[in-house]
Amino acid sequence: MNTVMLRVEDLAKRFTLHLQGGVQLDVLNGAGFEVQAGECIALSGPSGAGKSTLLRALYGNYRADAGRILVRHDGAMVDLVTATPRQIVAVRRTTLGYVSQFLRVVPRVSALDIVADAAGGRADAHTEAAALLHRLNIPASLHGLPPATFSGGEQQRINLARGFIHGHPILLLDEPTASLDAANRDVVIAMIREAKSRGTAIVGIFHDAAVRDAVADRLYQVAPYQQAA
Amino acid sequence: MSEPTLLSASGLTLRFGAIPALLDVDADLWPGEILAIVGESGSGKTTLLNVLSGKMAPQSGQVMYRDPAGALQDVHAMPAPALRALHRSDWGFVHQNPRENLRMAVSAGGNVGERLMAQGSRHYGHIRAAAIDWLEQVEIDADRVDDLPRTFSGGMLQRLQIARTLVTHPRLVFMDEPTGGLDVSVQARLLDLIRSLVRRLGIAVVLVTHDLAVARLLADRIMVMQRGEVVEAGLTDQVLDDPRHPYTQLLVSSVLQA
Incomplete structure (x- = not known):
């Protein structure tokens, strides 16, 4: 029986740039997927589509405007969108890791x-x-x-x-092999695979197609959000 | 999650004439946590520190402190001797200018030992040993124990002040720009020292700083103040990486990248 470790529902993130005349950037809208224990999801999409924004939102680093980020923490699902800062600290301490x-x-x-x-x-x-x-x-x-x-x-x-x-039972990886040579890249691939076999749920951004193919079970397409006219 | 707060302030308001120094400010601090209060000069951050620590009374609002026995104490309703006793033992205060806290005509060891004596320690050998231990913890050579603080550099004075403050193992320390006015290399050493001592001893800290890099390095949570109001609050990385309020965005975008 598979265990859902992370479920994202209808997630939205808008940046309002007050110093640039209040320009609003809708970067995420309606993002949703789930990750089981031992599974690796690769976020894909063109540069600027919002992959890093999504990953940072999953860590509670960027604060989402709407939707839910449900994380299995201490046997219960905690919603990071509505969690208090101290709850987020607790989730990061034992459940949720992030490699920037x-x-x-x-x-x-x-x-x-x-x-x-x-x-x-x-x-x-x-x-x-x-x-x-x-x-x-x-x-x-x-x-x-x-x-x-x-x-x-x-x-x-x-x-x-x-x-x-x-x-951590859930790991978020932002370009973990970006500046590594082939030998070190292979070490990282092996480490990710070992983590998966221990049941770690992983969400990552992997620009290197070889790495992505070696570790990812599924892709989640992050679409550039089209602003309504 | 329901762990009780160590310090809890609600509805703090204080006006200096027409100038609002604090407007309906709430703040909570949990044991072992570091809370940074950031903002420009005149934003009310030092006033907030003074009100939280009982040095200055608010016109309205309340500051509640949970003592080691678990009882809640209203900081502004306490008798003055009880508040002084709190400042001598359970609490510490680190000033930007160490001369405000140190006695310049008393030796370094005396400055550290004095706080222990104020707490009731009487055994000279123990007090001196504790003073030397604390000088070493803040990276001041033990052979400087009998020297007067006026022979110390600015960075050493600040470290001596920290030794004097921490020797009584306070549960809560208030810090007002602890690294202000120091050379960057001295600042880095002091920051690392504060970070490791506070984490190791599990001390809760309310830290006032205008330096966002200091807040980033030390604080778990951050409160941004402008004209006496808290305009934004959250985890340090949230507020600094995803600032929402126009004033926070201005502060974050004004930092020079080295």
Whole structure:
């Protein structure tokens, strides 16, 4: 029996740009799909269609204007559209992980600590963090350094380690392989497949068709929203 | 989800003559949480901090604090000695200018130890050991323990103020622009220190800052103030990545990208 981990219903998101004369951009309208445990949905559509906006809305980062985002959290469905900030924090802590395209670097914090901090307070966090960094081909000599000066690809791999270490039952991936070489891309594909086999539900944006074909079970087409005349 | 609040303010209003410093402001803070209050000079954010901490009385509205025994205390109805006792033990206040909090004619160790003594500690050896431990936690060399604060740099003074504030293990700390006026490299060190100490000790913080990057780094939630009103509030990443109010959009778009 399959378990629905995430259900999106009739989701709408409009940006009102007050500094640009109140221009309104209807980016999402009527978006809806569901994701089961162990399933990976790839968001597809042309650049500017709203894929990243949708992914950010699913994380509660962009606040939706209408619709529902139902997330299975602690055995019940929680609607992120109406949840309080503290409920969203709780959902993100244990249920919902997000790997953004870019690492937000904190001064003085080492790569290893950045990853271990995301483990949710597990006793073996540092061991696990080091193992993940090794798997992503970040040499031990870099683990103790703050990643501010690392290359884009290295920062992305640290971000990936940070996103995967907790083992959230739902993972949102925004271009997880964008700045990676072929060898590291294959590592990430393997990590996504392993997460799926553990029952993780995944929603991702994968511009690389080879990666998408290797991990996605279904596509969800994000259509550019046509503004009513 | 129904965890009780540590501090809960409702309907706070305060006018200075015709100028509204606070207009019907509500604020809630839960244990271990960091709430940032952002806005430009004159938006009322420091006034709000002063009213929340009982330093300034509102014309209307209420601030309720849940004490360690779980009882609710009306901060503005408390007898003055009880409020002072709260500020000496359960609460801390970190000023932008550390000289407002430190005693410049007393040694660094004395500044830290004094708050313990005010709480009733009497054993000199314990007080000195705690002072040295806290100096080290804020990255001040233990051999500076007998030096006067006036021999310290601005960044060291700010770290000394933080040691003095945290030595009593407060549950709630009010911070007014703690990194204001410091060099960026000093600021980064201080921010990292505040972030790690507050997380490790599980302290709740109300943080006033005009620097959105500071709020992004430290705060769980954010309140944006303009002319005494809270115009937008939410999770820090929501408010900064998806600002809705015209004033928040102006603040976010005015930040220079380094």
